[in-house]
Amino acid sequence: MQKLKTEIEAHFVRHLEEHFFWRQLAEESPAGFQAVRETLLAPGKRLRPLLFCAACRAAGREPFPDLMPIALALELAHSFILIHDDIIDRSAERRGKSTLPKRMDGLFAAQPADGFRGSDFALVTGDLLYTLAIESLLQAEASDSQKTEAVRLFTRAALDTGRGALLEMRAAQTPLDELTTEDIEKIYALKTGSYTFALPLQLAACFSDVWKKDDPVFTTIGKYAGVAFQLRNDQHDTDDLRDARRTWALVYAGSKEALGDSGTLTAVKKAQEENTRCALASVDSPELSALLKQVLSATA
Amino acid sequence: MQKLKTEIEAHFVRHLEEHFFWRQLAEESPAGFQAVRETLLAPGKRLRPLLFCAACRAAGREPFPDLMPIALALELAHSFILIHDDIIDRSAERRGKSTLPKRMDGLFAAQPADGFRGSDFALVTGDLLYTLAIESLLQAEASDSQKTEAVRLFTRAALDTGRGALLEMRAAQTPLDELTTEDIEKIYALKTGSYTFALPLQLAACFSDVWKKDDPVFTTIGKYAGVAFQLRNDQHDTDDLRDARRTWALVYAGSKEALGDSGTLTAVKKAQEENTRCALASVDSPELSALLKQVLSATA
Numbered sequence: 001m002q003k004l005k006t007e008i009e010a011h012f013v014r015h016l017e018e019h020f021f022w023r024q025l026a027e028e029s030p031a032g033f034q035a036v037r038e039t040l041l042a043p044g045k046r047l048r049p050l051l052f053c054a055a056c057r058a059a060g061r062e063p064f065p066d067l068m069p070i071a072l073a074l075e076l077a078h079s080f081i082l083i084h085d086d087i088i089d090r091s092a093e094r095r096g097k098s099t100l101p102k103r104m105d106g107l108f109a110a111q112p113a114d115g116f117r118g119s120d121f122a123l124v125t126g127d128l129l130y131t132l133a134i135e136s137l138l139q140a141e142a143s144d145s146q147k148t149e150a151v152r153l154f155t156r157a158a159l160d161t162g163r164g165a166l167l168e169m170r171a172a173q174t175p176l177d178e179l180t181t182e183d184i185e186k187i188y189a190l191k192t193g194s195y196t197f198a199l200p201l202q203l204a205a206c207f208s209d210v211w212k213k214d215d216p217v218f219t220t221i222g223k224y225a226g227v228a229f230q231l232r233n234d235q236h237d238t239d240d241l242r243d244a245r246r247t248w249a250l251v252y253a254g255s256k257e258a259l260g261d262s263g264t265l266t267a268v269k270k271a272q273e274e275n276t277r278c279a280l281a282s283v284d285s286p287e288l289s290a291l292l293k294q295v296l297s298a299t300a
Numbered sequence: 301m302q303k304l305k306t307e308i309e310a311h312f313v314r315h316l317e318e319h320f321f322w323r324q325l326a327e328e329s330p331a332g333f334q335a336v337r338e339t340l341l342a343p344g345k346r347l348r349p350l351l352f353c354a355a356c357r358a359a360g361r362e363p364f365p366d367l368m369p370i371a372l373a374l375e376l377a378h379s380f381i382l383i384h385d386d387i388i389d390r391s392a393e394r395r396g397k398s399t400l401p402k403r404m405d406g407l408f409a410a411q412p413a414d415g416f417r418g419s420d421f422a423l424v425t426g427d428l429l430y431t432l433a434i435e436s437l438l439q440a441e442a443s444d445s446q447k448t449e450a451v452r453l454f455t456r457a458a459l460d461t462g463r464g465a466l467l468e469m470r471a472a473q474t475p476l477d478e479l480t481t482e483d484i485e486k487i488y489a490l491k492t493g494s495y496t497f498a499l500p501l502q503l504a505a506c507f508s509d510v511w512k513k514d515d516p517v518f519t520t521i522g523k524y525a526g527v528a529f530q531l532r533n534d535q536h537d538t539d540d541l542r543d544a545r546r547t548w549a550l551v552y553a554g555s556k557e558a559l560g561d562s563g564t565l566t567a568v569k570k571a572q573e574e575n576t577r578c579a580l581a582s583v584d585s586p587e588l589s590a591l592l593k594q595v596l597s598a599t600a
Contacts, residue, residue, distance in 0.1 A: 021459050028463075029470045084427065088420040113472040114545065120388040121469055123423065127384065128462040130427070134434060135455040144444035151451055155435040159321050162428040163328075169421055170329045172413040245414065 001050065001291065004064075008049045011068050012075060016040065021132065035103040036125055040079050042095045047295060048074035048200050051288075055204035058285030059211040063204075066141035070150065070203055076133035077154070077195065081161060083126040087119045088165075100125060142207060149206050149213065157199040164191025171246040176254065181271070184248045185227045193226015197279075197292075217282050221292075224279035228296045231272035235265075272296075301350065301591065304364075308349045311368050312375060316340065321432065335403040336425055340379055342395045347595060348374035348500050351588075355504035358585030359511040363504075366441035370450065370503055376433035377454070377495065381461060383426040387419045388465075400425060442507060449506050449513065457499040464491025471546040476554065481571070484548045485527045493526015497579075517582050521592075524579035528596045531572035535565075572596075 016022050016037055026033040049071035056063040063071065085091075086099040093099060098106075104118030137150045167187045171179055201218040205211035227248075234247045248271065250256065253264040276296045283289045316322050316337055326333040349371035356363040363371065385391075386399040393399060398406075404418030437450045467487045471479060501518040505511035527548075534547045548571065550556065553564040576596045583589045 021463065024463065025466065029466055032466060032470070084423060087423060088416070108473075111473045113469050116388070116469045116472055121466065123384060123387060124462050124465045124469075127427075127430070128459065128466075130430065131455050131458040131462065134451065135459075138448055138452055138455075144448045147448050148438055148444045148451075151434065151448075152438055155431050155438075158431040159428065159435075162424050162431065163321065163324065165424045166325065166329055166332060166421065166428075169413050169416045169424075170332070172416055173408075173411045 001054075004053050005046050005050060007064060008046050008053070008068075008071055008075070011072055013041065015072055015076075015132075015136075019132070021128070031107050032104070032121060035100060035107065038097070039083070039100045039103065042097045044095065045295075046075060048078055048196055051197065051291065051295075052200035052204055054288050054291050055201045055285075056207065058288045059204050059208035061204065061208040061210075063207075067207055069136045069139040070207070073133040073136040073154070074200060074203075076129050076136060077158075080126045080129035080133065081195070083122050083129065087122055087126075140207070146206055150203055153199060153202045153206060153213070157195040157202075160190045160194035164189075164194075167191075168246070174246075176246070176251065179246060179251045181248050181251055184246060184251050187246075188227045188230040188248070189223040191226075192230050193222040193224075196222075196229065197225040198222025221279050221282045224275045224282070225292060225296060228272050228275035228279060231268055231275065232296065235268060235272075301354070304353050305346050305350060307364065308346050308353070308368075308371055308375070311372055313341065315372055315376075315432075315436075319432070321428070331407050332404070332421060335400060335407065338397070339383070339400045339403065342397045344375075344395065345595075346375060348378055348496055351497065351591065351595075352500035352504055354588050354591050355501045355585075356507065358588045359504050359508035361504070361508040361510075363507075367507055369436045369439040370507070373433040373436035373454070374500060374503075376429050376436060377458075380426045380429035380433065381495070383422050383429065387422055387426075440507075446506055450503055453499060453502045453506060453513070457495040457502075460490045460494035464489075464494075467491075468546070474546075476546070476551065479546060479551045481548050481551055484546060484551050487546075488527045488530040488548070489523040491526075492530050493522040493524075496522075496529065497525040498522025521579050521582045524575045524582070525592060525596060528572050528575035528579060531568055531575065532596065535568060535572075 022033065025036070052067075052071050052074055053063045056067060061067075082094065083100050086094060087101055090101075091099050092102045099122075101118040101122040104121040106118070108116060108118055108121075134151060134154065137154060138147055140147065140150070142150075164187050168191060171183060171187060198218045198221065201221060202213055205213040205215065205218065231248055234249050249259060249264055249268045252267050253259045253261065258264060276293075279296065280289055280292060283292060322333065325336070352367075352371050352374055353363045356367060361367075382394065383400050386394060387401055390401075391399050392402045399422075401418040401422040404421040406418070408416060408418055408421075434451060434454065437454060438447055440447065440450070442450075464487050468491060471483060471487060498518045498521065501521060502513055505513040505515065505518065531548055534549050549559060549564055549568045552567050553559045553561065558564060576593075579596065580589055580592060583592060
């Protein structure tokens with residue numbers, strides 16, 4: 001798996017070096033390009049392309065090199081989502097480094113841009129990464145029918161992600177005692193599970209002769225794995241508490257004061273384990289199962 | 301042309317009523333959906349779908365009904381760009397109505413959303429409109445090869461648009477006396493000309509047996525028409541002056557004080573006429589030429 005990760009990251013670096021869009025940006029806006037490059041190449045798990053590649057192999061289809069543009073598209077789309085999330089959450093740091101809006105705020109402070117803010121640059125960059133993701137889907141060595149299907153699957157997941165983000169805002173407007181943990185699980189499944197877990201598996205199926213791309217099992221895995229993944233994050237990410245986001249733990253606890261109670265922590269862990277179990281119960285392949293287990297384990 | 305516009309708008313309304321995504325949003329976030337609906341259906345010129353349909357007919361291909369999803373995609377993409385632009389420009393009004401970020405600020409003020417702002421809702425909605433645009437491209441009655449080509453053309457234009465927006469920020473950092481009117485024309489051609497003029501013609505060519513989709517004339521028309529279109533806007537849009545954006549007029553004048561001088565106004569008008577002439581000189585079809593002339597005329 002480490003070898004595959006190295007391969008994926010090399011492909012990512014090559015994309016940033018060779019694509020005409022990045023070459024132009026590097027020339028036209030060198031400091032901006034450098035900020036984007038450092039943001040994109042900050043150490044990451046490369047989870048979505050890894051899942052896609054593992055799923056391809058489980059489905060009897062070698063992804064390397066024909067399908068590397070699909071793996072790249074998943075990472076570009078993830079970068080797009082993180083950058084737009086960082087604007088919304090006004091996050092200054094991610095993965096121990098400054099976020100793109102923060103970096104660009106610094107550049108615009110040093111050299112003013114008549115009212116443009118770091119978040120404006122980041123907003124447009126996110127849109128561009130989204131575009132590059134879709135373009136990359138079209139560059140796989142595959143038939144036109146497979147490519148249109150890949151774009152269709154991709155847009156379906158993107159609609160889920162955005163819908164989850166809007167539901168999260170709606171939940172933030174709702175009094176805590178009117179929300180259920182099921183409401184929050186729905187948000188987690190849409191906002192995280194769909195593009196992180198369901199989409200890589202569906203895309204693998206799209207290019208395989210063995211898996212059926214419309215198999216509902218992918219949505220099921222996506223839902224449980226997405227919820228388990230977010231429940232794990234919620235135990236580590238204190239930003240969501242600070243912002244008073246409606247996390248599963250907060251809704252379960254019923255108040256911010258009760259968040260640290262051992263009863264709440266036990267319930268979060270139990271829900272995480274239960275969702276992990278349900279996700280893994282739907283996976284046939286031992287390799288894919290091992291990867292998912294690693295990703296979802298509480299200690300990862 | 302009025303009949304075609306009515307047809308396009310009916311298609312737009314139907315999309316908002318029937319697409320499962322909007323139906324879900326209407327249920328899950330009724331006030332948010334209403335704000336989006338009012339923003340999208342504010343009176344508009346529907347210029348890009350009209351150009352696409354007129355170009356289809358000029359290229360010997362009837363767009364109705366098979367290609368209406370392509371026309372819709374152009375309007376959805378335009379809405380996405382306007383909404384993200386309104387966030388960047390912090391605009392409160394567009395087309396005489398409140399912008400989406402402004403509307404949502406109002407809703408979040410009435411019912412607080414724990415730190416989420418109207419611009420956050422608008423940011424995600426823009427991303428969703430972009431996704432719906434791409435999905436719509438795939439729904440045309442056409443071959444998979446034509447659809448992948450349409451998505452490719454679309455991503456190429458989106459890269460131009462975003463690159464133009466980043467160049468605009470870079471220009472804002474550049475001292476006025478180091479910029480030329482050519483620098484500004486490049487921004488106008490990329491940010492406006494590519495998706496507004498070149499793309500609708502290229503998409504028409506993509507579905508026609510007569511026009512060649514890679515004909516460089518489309519880029520030429522896009523460039524001149526985009527510059528002419530922006531020069532016309534610059535004469536009417538005072539927001540850009542207020543924000544001290546690097547417009548063609550400002551760069552020509554050399555200072556904000558000299559902006560209102562009759563010499564500057566004459567130069568802007570002359571440049572607009574010259575670019576309009578160059579755009580029209582490349583158009584063969586009388587119908588398309590008439591539409592372009594109307595769109596680019598100073599009094600429109």
